Amino acid sequence: MGKCSSPSIRRRIGAWLLPGCGCRFTVWAPARNAVRLRLVDSGRSVDMRKDEHGYFTAEIADLAPGALYLYDLGEDGLRPDPASRFQPEGVHGPSMVVSSAYDWDCNTWQTPPLSRWIIYELHVGAFTPEGTFDAAIKRLDHIAELGATCVEIMPVAAFSGCRNWGYDGVYPFAVQACYGGPDGLKRLVDACHARGMATVLDVVYNHLGPEGNYLSLFGPYFTDKYHTPWGLAVNFDGPWSDGVREYFFENARQWFEEFRFDGLRLDACHAIFDQSAVPFLQELAERTANLADELGRPCVLIAESDQNKTRTILPVAEGGLGLQAQWADDFHHALHTLLTGEREGYYEDFGQISQLATAYEQPFVYSRTYSAFRQRTHGSSAAGLPGERFVVCAQNHDQVGNRMLGERLSTLISFEACKLAAAALLLSPFVPLLFMGEEFLETNPFLYFVNHEDQALNTAVCEGRRKEFESFHWQGEPPDPVAAATFERSRLDWAKIEGDYNRHTAMLAFYRRLTALRASESPLMRLAPWAVRTLWSEKGRWL
Amino acid sequence: MGKCSSPSIRRRIGAWLLPGCGCRFTVWAPARNAVRLRLVDSGRSVDMRKDEHGYFTAEIADLAPGALYLYDLGEDGLRPDPASRFQPEGVHGPSMVVSSAYDWDCNTWQTPPLSRWIIYELHVGAFTPEGTFDAAIKRLDHIAELGATCVEIMPVAAFSGCRNWGYDGVYPFAVQACYGGPDGLKRLVDACHARGMATVLDVVYNHLGPEGNYLSLFGPYFTDKYHTPWGLAVNFDGPWSDGVREYFFENARQWFEEFRFDGLRLDACHAIFDQSAVPFLQELAERTANLADELGRPCVLIAESDQNKTRTILPVAEGGLGLQAQWADDFHHALHTLLTGEREGYYEDFGQISQLATAYEQPFVYSRTYSAFRQRTHGSSAAGLPGERFVVCAQNHDQVGNRMLGERLSTLISFEACKLAAAALLLSPFVPLLFMGEEFLETNPFLYFVNHEDQALNTAVCEGRRKEFESFHWQGEPPDPVAAATFERSRLDWAKIEGDYNRHTAMLAFYRRLTALRASESPLMRLAPWAVRTLWSEKGRWL
Structure with a gap:
């Protein structure tokens, strides 16, 4: 009691499909006062809620795998999710909501020493x-x-x-x-x-x-x-x-x-x-x-x-x-x-x-x-x-x-x-x-x-x-x-x-x-x- | 045999009086190609020898405690010894050769736990x-x-x-x-x-x-x-x-x-x-x-x-x-x-x-x-x-x-x-x-x-x-x-x-x-x- 204990800040960062057909978006952005979620297909923007540890969250009720999204940082532009799980159009393009489900073939695997x-x-x-x-x-x-x-x-x-x-x-x-x-x-x-x-x-x-x-x-x-x-x-x-x-x-x-x-x-x-x-x-x-x-x-x-x-x-x-x-x-x-x-x-x-x-x-x-x-x-x-x-x-x-x-x-x-x-x-x-x-x-x-x-970067690399x-x-x-x-x-x-x-x-x-x-x-x-x-x-x- | 072993580079850096009346000067200056020892009182300059680990040394036959010296770094000026054991005229002035001898009064001291x-x-x-x-x-x-x-x-x-x-x-x-x-x-x-x-x-x-x-x-x-x-x-x-x-x-x-x-x-x-x-x-x-x-x-x-x-x-x-x-x-x-x-x-x-x-x-x-x-x-x-x-x-x-x-x-x-x-x-x-x-x-x-x-430094400190x-x-x-x-x-x-x-x-x-x-x-x-x-x-x- 009264002891300062470490708050558990574990979050499932990124876009996670919820049971049913919704999706929960979480992004750690303590440097921002506001972050809006932009759904690319519909053009819809959604305000996200910030908690004391700098995590912003939003839930969208109807969203299927394959939906594209970005985070709206106001003056700093529309940016992909730092915890994006798929960037189908490259590093500057939108992030994609993907399902984590996978039908594994090999379920008997045992790691050797x-x-x-x-x-x-x-x-x-x-x-x-x-x-x-x-x-x-x-x-x-x-x-x-x-x-x-x-x-x-x-x-x-x-x-x-x-x-x-x-x-x-x-x-x-x-x-x-x-x-x-x-x-x-x-x-x-x-x-x-x-x-x-x-x-x-x-x-x-x-x-x-x-x-x-x-x-x-x-x-x-x-x-x-x-x-x-x-x-x-x-x-x-x-x-x-x-x-x-x-x-x-x-x-x-x-x-x-x-x-x-x-x-x-x-x-x-x-x-x-x-x-x-x-x-x-x-x-x-x-x-x-x-x-x-x-x-x-x-x-x-x-x-x-x-x-x-x-x-x-x-x-x-x-x-x-x-x-x-x-x-x-x-x-x-x-x-x-x-x-x-x-x-x-x-x-x-x-x-x-x-x-x-x-x-x-x-x-x-x-x-x-x-x-x-x-x-x-x-x-x-x-x-x-x-x-x-x-x-x-x-x-x-x-x-x-x-x-x-x-x-x-x-x-x-x-x-x-x-x-x-x-x-x-x-x-x-x-x-x-x-x-x-x-x-x-x-x-x-x-x-x-x-x-x-x-290209300037390519030149610098060379x-x-x-x-x-x-x-x-x-x-x-x-x-x-x-x-x-x-x-x-x-x-x-x-x-x-x-x-x-x-x-x-x-x-x-x-x-x-x-x-x-x-x-x-x-x-x-x-x-x-x-x-x-x-x-x-x-x-x-x-x- | 053949093994790369760490060379012992321990040196008595600084100015150390030798048995008799000489003094040995050692300074670690791997960044320099040449260092000259300047004896302030006589104005005499002496080339120092550099070893592979960057130590420069010189020995002076006649030198008593109290002698002032500097290191001549050419374009970079006459500078005190980084291992100076006394700076009687402050941090920009010459270093002084001092004797380490001291007649200790308390020789029975035992450190408590x-x-x-x-x-x-x-x-x-x-x-x-x-x-x-x-x-x-x-x-x-x-x-x-x-x-x-x-x-x-x-x-x-x-x-x-x-x-x-x-x-x-x-x-x-x-x-x-x-x-x-x-x-x-x-x-x-x-x-x-x-x-x-x-x-x-x-x-x-x-x-x-x-x-x-x-x-x-x-x-x-x-x-x-x-x-x-x-x-x-x-x-x-x-x-x-x-x-x-x-x-x-x-x-x-x-x-x-x-x-x-x-x-x-x-x-x-x-x-x-x-x-x-x-x-x-x-x-x-x-x-x-x-x-x-x-x-x-x-x-x-x-x-x-x-x-x-x-x-x-x-x-x-x-x-x-x-x-x-x-x-x-x-x-x-x-x-x-x-x-x-x-x-x-x-x-x-x-x-x-x-x-x-x-x-x-x-x-x-x-x-x-x-x-x-x-x-x-x-x-x-x-x-x-x-x-x-x-x-x-x-x-x-x-x-x-x-x-x-x-x-x-x-x-x-x-x-x-x-x-x-x-x-x-x-x-x-x-x-x-x-x-x-x-x-x-x-x-x-x-x-x-x-x-x-x-004074600029004093202002910055404030x-x-x-x-x-x-x-x-x-x-x-x-x-x-x-x-x-x-x-x-x-x-x-x-x-x-x-x-x-x-x-x-x-x-x-x-x-x-x-x-x-x-x-x-x-x-x-x-x-x-x-x-x-x-x-x-x-x-x-x-x-």
């Missing part, structure tokens, strides 16, 4: 000629036969234009229309489960994209207290941050609950700035654990972080943030530099046999170690932590795509060396991640591509990429990220494995043998890095 | 009419007889002008000249120990003051990645941050080792921004623990933080930063609002009896609780943690001095209510802190005062203060922080207790009885907040 995951990362647009969820479904048998047990989908939140890696998404709840929208994504998840594969969605909670981002008109979603490399930092610890956190908590809940994802890959957690006593990531982990209990199935959170910080994955009771796993890029760098001999950019910190040996024993090579590239001491020690807490790779979208020419290992090193990379990865005591195409020695690059509607490549001292001009051809060149070429025996089908067979070996050999399933004994010689260049 | 500390916070300038360390020594018997067991000294690092709270210091290693310089401070510490009192120094590691701050000319001491309310944030996690950390590690070492302080109070830890895997504060705690082992005596770190974040004081093994104690201002706010009825500014979050009851059981009233003032959920729970991990007060320099008129409780509430405040504090299960003068019902205000040499008071809706004009009279009005008036019995001497006697009670009653020594049982009624307004 993380220690059995072999992740296959794909970009929906470049994975197939059609670039849609439905086209991807047709290739799922290939992934299942490869022996992967989890499909990880690069971000699908609605972005401007039709070609984008996904990290420019501006409607975190809306599934990109040209990929097939929300129902298409559900069909893909369902089809993965039907084939015995878990699903992970890559989500971006550290920033939003530059075009179609109207969130600041609604409320303090962003802060200028911190800087990210990609724009305004999300306000996770300042005034009104409870509402911002709720926005992302609800987002995570949507993917787990409504879309039945098994896991989320949280992009660039090192750019989530948060000084609060209970950081956003910790609270997300706590809520996700509660949700998992509620749903009766695992809900896995995997951080991408370049900080080599064990706090991310330690349990809350041990002072950690409580996430289940995190990416460990040092493993990649140690392997890549030995295979390629490259020493540019951040690879200057790697290149020694001993580092790969370390990476097998605990994946953070830099653990309170001075990094010449970072010009500071870096990382904490992950020694003794279970292998399933770390996702490692020999290639991924960043390591390939952030090269000026987007070269895969297949064009940098020999066939035999690629086999070595595959074995090094798939026999490691961590959770391996494959990047689409590496299993069949795809030689097409994976380039950086965008096509914003805003300039920014050029600058990024300076530290690598790469010669020549980077391919134009905006050109359609750059995107087309980045697609997988499935014809490579449709013919008779060739080096592509041979590599695929090798990958299949490795995944089968991993699944059948019990020591490989234990993921106990501390039990790894490495023998190596720097002079002899062997491990 | 934190659970027995009663801290007495004083500002050297305003504590006595003379405003010096030596004058303060003459009043130490008063503090000892009061029953305080620890003297905490507001920051003494060299600042511009001669009147300053201390948070504008720009030479963290140099003791302000007008207070009596380094030897004066040592005499004060020695005299405290001789009277059985520990010593704590308030140090500012989150920012440096605005005038005389030439550090950016030497290297990346600061970063624009984060913002503090007081200027550039210190670079604790970016490129070259190892050198910045060393600078502050060496600073802490100086106070513990050379000046024999028992503890450091780390100002505004919430403004120390640091995303790294091993945060600066954790590394400081680890190094300080090692130093304590080396010195064979406790070296206590106490954080000021407004985050209600238990991570600050949890052991490293439990995922904490490993500091010994932290300030818990919620205790003050709960007590202050009940006593005064004030509800302005951050006091809007307080005012309920139940909150003071909570504060006795665990000092963070806000522990995952929604704060109307902060407009967000705030804090984590400190339930179950030992009382000696929290420093609480009924008044301190901030709570008094950040009021527009700098009023102490003595002028806001009745004599009897002041006694209640004293008892509430001194019988609490936490480490109590008294603010100089409260023990004898000083009625002089403690106002904010500065006198920078830069304007900034005025704005700060807006959220408190205080009427009228704040006293001019720059006026000498503002400082003079803030001095303690010792005449109040030099006469016969009066309300001042009566209050002093009451404080003495309370400290004696605290020292003699064993339940009060246990500092077990979880054993506190509070009975209270919101309606009846009693506790």
